[in-house]
Amino acid sequence: MKEVTTQHTPGDSASFESGKVLGQGIAFGAIAGRCSAAQAAAIRQARNEKIHASLGLTWKEFCPRHLKMSRAQADVFISLLEEFGPDYFEHTHSVRISAGTYRLVAPFIKDKTLHVDGDALELNSANVQKVAQSVRVSRQALMPPAAPAPLPEERLATLSRHAMEIVAEFREVAKVRPDAKHRLAFESQLRGTLICLCTDLKRVGLEIGVV
Numbered sequence: 001m002k003e004v005t006t007q008h009t010p011g012d013s014a015s016f017e018s019g020k021v022l023g024q025g026i027a028f029g030a031i032a033g034r035c036s037a038a039q040a041a042a043i044r045q046a047r048n049e050k051i052h053a054s055l056g057l058t059w060k061e062f063c064p065r066h067l068k069m070s071r072a073q074a075d076v077f078i079s080l081l082e083e084f085g086p087d088y089f090e091h092t093h094s095v096r097i098s099a100g101t102y103r104l105v106a107p108f109i110k111d112k113t114l115h116v117d118g119d120a121l122e123l124n125s126a127n128v129q130k131v132a133q134s135v136r137v138s139r140q141a142l143m144p145p146a147a148p149a150p151l152p153e154e155r156l157a158t159l160s161r162h163a164m165e166i167v168a169e170f171r172e173v174a175k176v177r178p179d180a181k182h183r184l185a186f187e188s189q190l191r192g193t194l195i196c197l198c199t200d201l202k203r204v205g206l207e208i209g210v211v
Contacts, residue, residue, distance in 0.1 A: 035077045035080075035089060036089050036090075036093070037081065037085075037086030037087075037088075037089040037090060039077070039089075040077040040078065040080065040081040040086075040089060041081065041086075043067060043074050043077050043078055044077075044078045044081060044082075046062070046066075046067070047059060047074070047078060052066075059071055059074075080099060083099075083103075084099075084102065084103075084106065087106075087109075088102060088106075090112070091109055091112060091123050092123075094123060095123045109123070170194070173190065174190065
C-alpha cells in the first residue's frame with residue numbers, strides 16, 4: 001500500500017501551536033481580573049513563543065482575540081508571575097491583595113497562612129475581612145524604615161559637587177562655536193544665563209549673611 005504523507009503549511013503549524021498553548025484547560029475570558037499560575041504561565045509562553053506573530057497578529061491584537069483580555073492585563077499577569085512566582089496566584093486566589101501589599105507581606109506567608117503580629121490567618125475566602133484588616137493594621141509596620149535625612153554637611157558636600165558640575169558644564173558649552181548667523185544669539189543667551197545665575201547666588205549669600 002502506498003504510504004500517504006500529510007504536509008502541513010505554515011498556517012497549519014501556527015494554528016497547531018496556538019491551539020496547544022491555549023488549549024491547556026484555560027478559560028481566559030472568565031477570570032474577571034484573576035488568573036491562576038497555570039494561566040499566567042500559558043500567557044507568558046504564548047508571548048515568549050510569539051504565537052501572535054505566527055498568526056499574523058501583533059501581541060496587542062492577539063490578547064483580546066485569543067486570550068479575551070487586553071494586552072496590558074496579560075502583561076501584568078506575566079509580570080506578577082516573573083516577580084513572585086506561582087505562589088502569588090495561589091495565595092491571592094481567595095483573598096485579593098494588591099501586588100504592592102503582597103510584596104510587603106510575602107515574607108510573612110507560609111503554607112497559605114499570613115503570620116503577622118502573632119496572628120496566623122489562613123488565606124481563604126472565610127478570612128477575607130480578617131486578612132484585609134490585618135494587612136491594613138500591619139502595613140505601616142511592614143514598610144521598610146525611611147532612610148535617615150542627610151546631615152547638613154553631607155548636603156553641603158553634595159551641593160558643592162553639583163556646583164562644580166554646573167561650572168564644568170558652562171565651560172563645555174562656552175567652547176561651542178556656532179556659525180556667524182547664530183553666534184550673536186548664542187553669546188547673548190550664554191551671557192544672560194550667567195548673569196542671572198550670579199545674581200541669584202549673590203542674593204542667596206546676602207539672605208543667609210555669608211556675602
